[in-house]
Amino acid sequence: MTDKPPLKISPATIGNATALLLLAGVMLLFLPLTKGNWWIASPPQERWWIACGVLILYIGLCRWSFRKRPNRRTSESLSGRDREAVLVAYASQSGFAYELAEQTANSLRSGGIATHLVALEQINRQQLEEGGRLLLLASTTGEGDPPDHTHSFVRDVLGDSVDLASLEFGLLAIGDRAYEQFCAFGHRLNQWLCDQNAQPLFDLIEVDNADPVALQQWQTQVSKTFQTTKQATWHPAHCEPWELANRTHLNPGSPGGRVYHIVLQRRGNEPQTWQPGDIAEVTPVHAPQRIEGLLQQLGEDGQATVVHNGQECSLRTRLAESELPDVTECRGLKAQGIADRLQLQPLKNRDYSIASIPADGRLELVVRKFVRSDGSTGVCSDWLCEQANLQQTIQVRIRSNPSFHPPELSVPLILIGNGTGIAGLRGHIKHRSASQQSGRSTGDLWLLFGERSAAHDFHFKSEIEKWQNQGVLDRVDIAFSRDQEERIYVQHKLSRFANELKSWVASGAAIYVCGSQQGMAPEVDQVLRETLGDGEVDRMLASGRYRRDVY
Structure with missing residues (x-):
């Protein structure tokens, strides 16, 4: 069985209970004054009974609201489930596998197939032994690691000897070949x-x-x-047009890569909503000079009309939006032949953490221009940081990422990150700030952040100082690695404040990490384990108090 985290009494519950006790105490203090005819128009007895009933109902509703906890993932309970129903389970770090699982479940339901959609950690050994049909969609994160939220399943179920002869399964392993351990967790589950x-x-x-x-x-x-009556065609998720409203170079003079603050404004009247931690998928376009160079090599006119998926466009446009072909395979082909024979694939969307909240009225990103050792640049970062013109249309889709959604407002929160990871952390800080401005109380907030130099790389410095002065940020610790002879990174700062870290975690704090998957994230994890112990860190992973958005 999956271990459940210990029940914690929130500060809001304690505060409300204290208020009720104080009111009861005041009532008792005034009780001696009520002897005799204390009011010339004393209410009749039946109204006293009505008042008591209303009070009991109010207390009951308060108790129910204190105990209720929202489920941060759109999953379904497995209690009393139909054993004939297909179980669709997801293991998702960035929300992509979760989204695909939702689409899979909806596709089956549209074909008349009963389906249950659940996170992998909601499945226990007994449910697997009971058999049935299981569809698994499993992402791999880091160097072959399972998504954080699956920790209890990996610990309690995976690897045990279980008789699953009555279970049928299909598995989609999701990964990125840029990493050596491609789809490792999916293969581990399958084996x-x-x-x-x-x-x-x-x-x-x-x-x-x-x-x-x-x-x-x-x-x-x-x-x-599953013999659904109509096979659905799998279409990429629809992107929406946004306008590049502003672009600011955040770190001129920095010894590191150029970092830009990108501001996008929604085109059209339909509002967009998202939560802190969600992902912006941006559709990139090749730089114009690269397309012109390819056209010259091919000896083709970029304005030549081609047809793709029943729609006409110029060859230049088609190439700009596609994975570029090998020139040697295209020589001698006319424009339409290039489009037809090579079956050009569209450029894949790139993921970016969102640095704003819907109340800002704009979508904000923090993007570092990626430059390879040979001088070539990343397609999307180059497009956003330098090639796209202001007011130009940028195609964007917002993807839900439940694994990095905020905890309850009353929960103390430790935000840890480096580099462009400030984007995801900034969204959470803005969420807390807006909540305070609307009159809601929030738990303490601690920001630990790392960059190269204070003079050039203190992103959003004035904002952070303002949040400190307003009491939104209760504590800020910044590690500038190049400002002293010894390289000091954010994980070193965290280790230095081990006692404070223990105190915050003991008070129920959650830990959110955003930034580099190489270096920062694993070393922060190591510090947490050295300070808190493996058992506590594992419990925090299983309960969702330790979450990561790393890349």
Whole structure:
């Protein structure tokens, strides 16, 4: 069985209970004054009974509201589930596997198939042993690691010897070939299920960086296996047009890469909503000079009209929005031949943490221009940071990322990050600030952040100082690694404040980490384990008090 985190009494509950006790005490103090005819128009007896009933109802509602806890993931309870229903389970670090699982469940339901959608950690050993049909969508994070929220399943179920002969399963392994341990967690799940005699419904399907061909293969296999009446075509999620309203170079003179504050304004009247921790998927476009160079090599006119998916556009536009072909394979082909023969694939969206909240009325990102050792640049970072013109349309889709959504306002929060990770942390700080301005009380907030130099890389310095003065940020510790002879990083600051860290965690604080997957995130994790102990860190992972958005 999955361990449940110990029940914690929130500060809000304590405060309300204290207020009720104080009111009761005041009532008792005034009780001696009520002897005799204390009011010439004393209410009749039946009204006293009505008042008592209302008071009891109020206390009951308060008790119910104190105990109720919102579920931060859109998952369904497995208690009393139909054993014939298909179980669709997700293991998601950035929200992508969760979104695909939702689409899979909805596709089955539209075909008349009963379905339960759950997070992987909601499944226990007994439920697997009971058998049935299971569809798993599993992301791999870091160097072959499982998503954080699956910790209790990995600890309590995965690896045990279980008789799963009555279980049939299909598995979608999601990863990125840029990492050495491609789809490692998906393969680990697949191997364990097979070792326990579970029966695969079809061969494991790998998805590299949201490859639409692999996603369509998954949808085809699901439709074929469950014989849904109409096979759905897997379309990429729809992007919306935003306008590049402003772009600011945040760190001129820095020894590190150029960092930009990107501000996007929604086009159209339909409002967009999101939560702190959600992801902005940006559709990139190749730099114009790169496309012109390719056209010259091909000897083709960029204005030549081509047809793609039934729509006409120029060859220049088609190339700018596509993965570029190998020139040697295109020589001798005319414009339409290039589009047809090579079946150009659209450029894949890039993910960015959102640095604003909907109340700001704009979508804000923090982007570092990526430059490789050979001088070539990242397509999307180059597009956003330098190539796109102000007022130009940027195609964006906002993706929910429940794994990094904020805790309850009353929970103390420790935000840790470095570099452009300030974007995701800034969204959480803005959320707390807006809540305070609306009159709601919030838990303490501690920011630990790392960059290169105070003179050039103190992103949003005036904002952070303002939040400190307003009491939004109760504590701020910044590590500037290049400002002294010894390199000091954010993990070193965290280790230095070990006693304070223990105190905050003991008071119920949650820890959110955003930034570099290489270096910062694993070393912060090591400091947490050295300071708090493996058991406490693992419990925080399992209960959602320790969350990471790293890349």
